[in-house]
Amino acid sequence: MLNLAIFGSGSGSNYQAIADAIAGGRLDARVACVISDTKDATILERARKLGHSAIYLDCAPFKTKLDGEAEQRAIELIKEHGGNFIVLAGFMRIIKPGLLTAFAGRIINIHPSLLPKFPGLEAGRQALEAGVKESGCTVHFVDGGIDTGPIIVQRKVPVLPSDTVETLMNRIHVQEHIAYPEALQKIAKDLAR
Numbered sequence: 001m002l003n004l005a006i007f008g009s010g011s012g013s014n015y016q017a018i019a020d021a022i023a024g025g026r027l028d029a030r031v032a033c034v035i036s037d038t039k040d041a042t043i044l045e046r047a048r049k050l051g052h053s054a055i056y057l058d059c060a061p062f063k064t065k066l067d068g069e070a071e072q073r074a075i076e077l078i079k080e081h082g083g084n085f086i087v088l089a090g091f092m093r094i095i096k097p098g099l100l101t102a103f104a105g106r107i108i109n110i111h112p113s114l115l116p117k118f119p120g121l122e123a124g125r126q127a128l129e130a131g132v133k134e135s136g137c138t139v140h141f142v143d144g145g146i147d148t149g150p151i152i153v154q155r156k157v158p159v160l161p162s163d164t165v166e167t168l169m170n171r172i173h174v175q176e177h178i179a180y181p182e183a184l185q186k187i188a189k190d191l192a193r
């Protein structure tokens, strides 16, 4: 059974969608714990409300990666809570080899573009500036790169002439909330085989 350790830095709406899918019987998984590098992140508030273990992980001295002592602590925390699969849901740090090795093939991420297009920050702005007619979201396995790794699910949205970064990102977010539970259920089925 998938026992999810969910990592996020912000709002946690994707985590919420995953928890809703579990509660609604659309996803065969459990939430082991929710871990954030941001003490007052909404994702931790949501986790407390849902009765999941909500854990703040101090990632200092690093600003953009999960490394060193914090990485080791993350591995311990996941194991202590029985987690066997990592879901990155708006976690604003680069995952380094320690965690990638400890959970090889068991870390996934969601990104707000149709990868390999527009990896990295500000994917919505990148799409608007490139003038593409469609964008979307991608759930993918995490490897050593930034938003690289095998793709599990993609969902598309149109890019409208009137779009701002905000309206486009809102449209993509709606699809993310469908794509993430769908990707996880696909993995759950594959593991059960």
Ligand code: GRF
Pocket: 008, 010, 011, 012, 013, 014, 015, 089, 090, 091, 110, 111, 112, 137, 173, 176
């Ligand atoms: C999503 O747009 C996701 O694609 C990106 O971070 C955002 C997280 O949103 N990786 P939320 O915290 O799940 O609301």
